[in-house]
Amino acid sequence: MTHTPRAFAWNFCPICGGTLTPEDDGQGIRPHCQGCHRFYYDNPVPAACCFVSRGPELLFTRRAVEPCYGEWAFPGGFVELGETTEEAAARELLEETGLVAKGTRLIGTNTQPSKLSGSVVVLGYAVDDWEGEPVAASDALELAFFTEETRPRLAFEAHRELLALFDASQRLL
Secondary structure, X not given: OOOOOOOOOOOEOOOOOOEOEEEEOOOOEEEEEOOOOEEOOOOOEEEEEEEEEEOOEEEEEEEOOOOOOOOEEOOEEEOOOOOOHHHHHHHHHHHHHOOXXXXXXXXXXXXXXXXXXXXXXXXXXXXEEEEOOOOOOXXXXXXXXXXXXXXXXXXXXXXXXXXXXXXXXXXXX
């Protein structure tokens, strides 16, 4: 199912509460706060996910939250203000699995429409070295390692496309 992202309707300034008016920022008409002298933009939301290998197996998480409750995905989530995408990937891995990333390698990026936020840019990271024992926590109902032949279907198109990049990158190593 294809979803066309709808722009978030900015009506009031989240800083001062003033009414926003459409004004030209030099590139287009955007919501603008006269009091704060600030434009508001509809930008995609950044997220990061992790590809954790154990030999020929890859770690999957069964989601404990919507969207896609009960479906399989990679450990990951949204980037928080003030952290890098690498830090977000490592934080989400720790929160969901208890594993500590000892290093990450960017696999690629993917942008997908999102009913919740309009659009999400997902950065996929291979976690080449990690420590700890995997335990489902936070947003994960269950964790499991799967071989390429036994992998479940992933909930998110972005994860499926990043998995194809991960598999291609592994063949080059």
